[in-house]
Amino acid sequence: MKKLTRFFWFCSGAYAPLLEKSPTETHKYVGIGGTVFFTGLLAAISAGYALFTVFQSVWYAIGFGLVWGLMIFNLDRFIVSSMRKRNNAWAEWRMAIPRLVFAVLLAIVISKPLEIKIFEREINRKLDEKKTEMIAQSKERLKLGFAEINDLEAKKDSLRAEVEAATVFRDKLQKEYDFERFGTKSDGTSGIVGIGTNAKKKEQQLDAAQNDLNNLKAAHQVRIDTLDAQIQRLTALRQAEFDKIQPNIDGFDGLAARLDGLQVLTEESNAMAMANIFIMLLFVAVETAPIFVKLISPRGPYDDLLDLAEHRVKSYTKEQTVKVDGSSDKRLRDFRTSLDIRPEPL
Template sequence: MKKITQFFWFCSGAYAPLLNRTPTETHKYVGIGGTIFFTGLLASLSAGYALFTVFQSVWIAIAFGLLWGLMIFNLDRFIVSSMRKRDHAWSEWKMAIPRLIFAVLLAVVISKPLELKIFEREINRKLDEKKMEMITQSKEAIKEGFKEIKGLEAKKDSLRSEVAAAVAFRDKLQQEYDYERFGTKTDGTSGIVGLGSNAKKKEQQLDAAQKELDVLRAGHQIRINEIEKEIKNLNSLSQLEFEKRQPNIEGFDGFAARIDALQVLGKESDAIRWANVFIMLLFVALETAPIFVKLISPRGPYDELVDLAEMKVQVYAKEESTKTYVRSERNLEVFKTANQI
């Protein structure tokens, strides 16, 4: 327990030998040191997660997270330890304002990656929606770059339409021929059963239409096969282009993308927006707590001992400087006497 207390004293920036002489001040500086330590720890976790989303490497995230946490810890320790309790409250507040502003900035920086981790599932869902939108946009853009496919598809449909029209014409002649053979009366048939002159005439028309259809179908099929082959090649090129873009789309989950997704979620949901605000306020409270404790707490025995120690140093420095000055004057007089100057 004693080692933990001394560790938190170190975190608070207090001088342990003086604190040992002021038992009433120990708990205050243990609390201040604990707040500084856990703020640095949270900063380390926050930076580690942020770097993991960037580099996707556990070791880089751990290394940078520890470095960032130590830096925040050192800054907080310096901010708190540099504040001194005086008898002038207004001057203390004026000295504290820049420190408070800096502490708030640190709190905002620390809280943001942790907000991203807290709302990770919602952010992933929003990123998936964004990826689907990007895939659709990418495919549309690729289609615009391969407009020839639409033209070729139109040509192929036109050729098939011509074949379909020829088939329909052949089927119509086939129907008229059948009606003529079986004596079905229509506007274009005689209504006489048997293979008469009209039936033979329609049979000739049917044979001619069938031959034209066979020739047309064979020729158009060759052209359709060529068009389909060309379309297949263009589709392969467009697929290659999409595959080039796909890794960038799949990798759209970096730190900036997550912050943007969190901002969109905040606009869509009041609950998430207020949760973000309260999380940030929590870190602001944690970061500024040691400073406010220093400001609102009364001047204690530890502050008196610190002032006394500083005064001893000042008195000692003044005495030494006076002795040095007197010694220098004496040596100067001896030199003048010896040289009869």
């Protein structure tokens, strides 16, 4: 327990020998040191996750996360340890304001990757929607780049339309022939039952139409098969181009994409926006807590001992300065005396 206490003293930037002489101050600096330590720990976790999304490597994430966490820990420790309790409240706040601004910036930087992790499921859903949109846009652009496919499909449709028209004409003649045979009266039939002159004429017309239809189908089928082969070749080329783009779309889940997804979520949902703000404010509160503790806590025995220690150093420095100056002056006088320096005659 004592080692843990001294470790948190170190984290708070306090001078342990003086703090041991102020037992009433120990708990305050343990709390400050614990806040600084856990802020650095959260910074390491946050940076580790952020860098994992960038490098996709656990070891890179651990390494850079530890470096970032140690840097934030050192900065927080410096900010807290450099704040001194004075008898002038305005002077203390003036000294604290730039440190508070810097602490808020650090809190925002630390909180963002953790916000991304907290809302990971929602962000993944947004990324999937974005990927679907990107796939659709890529396919549309490729269609514009392979416009020949549409032209070939249009030619196929034209050939099929001609075959369909010939089929409709053959079916019409078949209907008239059947009406003529069975004596059904219509505009184009006589209404007499049996195979008469009109029925034979219509049979000849039907046979000719069927023959033309068969020839047209055979000729157009060859052309359609040729067009299908061309379409398949161009479709394969288009698919190959899309396959080149597909990995980039699948890999659209980096840090920038997730930040963009988080922004979209906060714009679409007021609840998400409020949750995002409160999480960020939580980290701001944690990051600025040691500074506010220093500001609002009264001046204690540790501050008096620290001032006394500094005063002793200043006094000792002044004494040594006077001694050095006196010794220097004495050596100069002795040097001049040894040279017997006299003014030169005019």
